Amino acid sequence: xxxxxxxxxxxxxxxxxxxxxxxxxxxxxxGTDCIQLISHxxxxxxxxxxxxxxxxxxxxxxxLSSMGRRGYWKTLRRREKVILRNDVEISNEPSGHVLGSSxxxxxxxxxxxxxxxDLNTYENLIHGFAEPIPTDIxxxxxxxxxxxxxFPVREKIYADIVKWIMxxxxxxxxxxxxxxxLGKSQEVxxxxxxxxxxxxxxxxxxxxxxxxxxxxGVRLGYIPVxxxxxxxxxxxxxxVYVSSSRDRLPIDRRIKWAVASxxxxxxxxxxxxxAFPLSGHSDYYGLIDYIEHSNPxxxxxVYGYAEEFARNLKRRGFDAEPIIRINx
Ligand SMILES: [Zn+2]
Numbered sequence: 001x002x003x004x005x006x007x008x009x010x011x012x013x014x015x016x017x018x019x020x021x022x023x024x025x026x027x028x029x030x031g032t033d034c035i036q037l038i039s040h041x042x043x044x045x046x047x048x049x050x051x052x053x054x055x056x057x058x059x060x061x062x063x064l065s066s067m068g069r070r071g072y073w074k075t076l077r078r079r080e081k082v083i084l085r086n087d088v089e090i091s092n093e094p095s096g097h098v099l100g101s102s103x104x105x106x107x108x109x110x111x112x113x114x115x116x117x118d119l120n121t122y123e124n125l126i127h128g129f130a131e132p133i134p135t136d137i138x139x140x141x142x143x144x145x146x147x148x149x150x151f152p153v154r155e156k157i158y159a160d161i162v163k164w165i166m167x168x169x170x171x172x173x174x175x176x177x178x179x180x181x182l183g184k185s186q187e188v189x190x191x192x193x194x195x196x197x198x199x200x201x202x203x204x205x206x207x208x209x210x211x212x213x214x215x216x217g218v219r220l221g222y223i224p225v226x227x228x229x230x231x232x233x234x235x236x237x238x239x240v241y242v243s244s245s246r247d248r249l250p251i252d253r254r255i256k257w258a259v260a261s262x263x264x265x266x267x268x269x270x271x272x273x274x275a276f277p278l279s280g281h282s283d284y285y286g287l288i289d290y291i292e293h294s295n296p297x298x299x300x301x302v303y304g305y306a307e308e309f310a311r312n313l314k315r316r317g318f319d320a321e322p323i324i325r326i327n328x
Contacts, residue, residue: 039117059100132293145309203243
């Protein structure tokens with residue numbers, strides 16, 4: 001087994017030292033000699049963009065550019081392999097979380113380490129789900145790594161959202177979703193496109209990122225709110241509004257706001273009219289299923305319920321350890 005040193009550094013860095021290489025996942029740079037791997041374009045995963053030796057998927061780079069981010073990034077196509085010094089090989093597979101989100105595979109001298117990044121193991125309208133990757137060492141996210149997080153099947157969530165939209169429109173109000181501009185927005189837009197005959201008006205940042213989805217072949221029908229057509233639809237008719245903020249719109253009708261988040265399984269959103277447990281992450285049971293198929297010898301849990309998840313995995317017979325604090 002390869003010697004692996006993994007730690008959560010003082011700067012929130014997730015650092016892997018293997019085969020003479022220093023690899024940092026999704027966090028602040030820990031020295032200029034490190035290889036920086038960015039799993040996807042959500043803000044809490046892109047702290048090392050200004051560094052050298054930054055690797056990410058083609059789609060992630062494209063989304064970051066649309067957000068005005070710049071850097072000398074090295075892009076990886078799906079399954080493209082990059083060989084670093086010391087025979088360390090890096091490749092990626094989709095993680096099913098947002099467009100371009102990657103699981104990173106590090107192979108060195110016949111041993112394998114997989115970092116999942118944010119992970120979604122369930123089929124959805126936009127892109128494929130994360131396939132479990134057989135590995136020796138697994139670094140897995142645990143945002144919802146507690147058994148209290150069991151999401152309804154996606155078909156049920158989709159059906160509930162469609163019914164709510166129809167009910168709100170029927171009473172003469174406008175259904176609106178305040179959701180992340182990357183990931184959740186596009187899933188809601190696609191849902192409306194597929195199941196309803198109602199136009200979608202999209203807020204500014206949602207429109208900007210959705211355009212990137214289209215460029216990468218995802219079919220999405222929406223009208224940017226800041227266009228003449230968007231304003232006409234807002235003023236004249238029925239529509240569904242999708243935005244990352246609770247914008248005011250120039251209409252007399254009541255706007256009913258919904259939120260879509262995995263936390264809705266457990267928490268209430270009193271300032272919203274409705275909350276749906278639609279998540280870009282796996283629930284606890286999806287994570288367990290992933291691990292059983294990946295069958296690693298050693299598991300490190302990161303983010304969210306890292307400690308509780310590692311405890312539960314140990315009870316199931318896995319060698320699991322959370323990475324939650326500074327181990328200098
Ligand atoms: Zn994310």
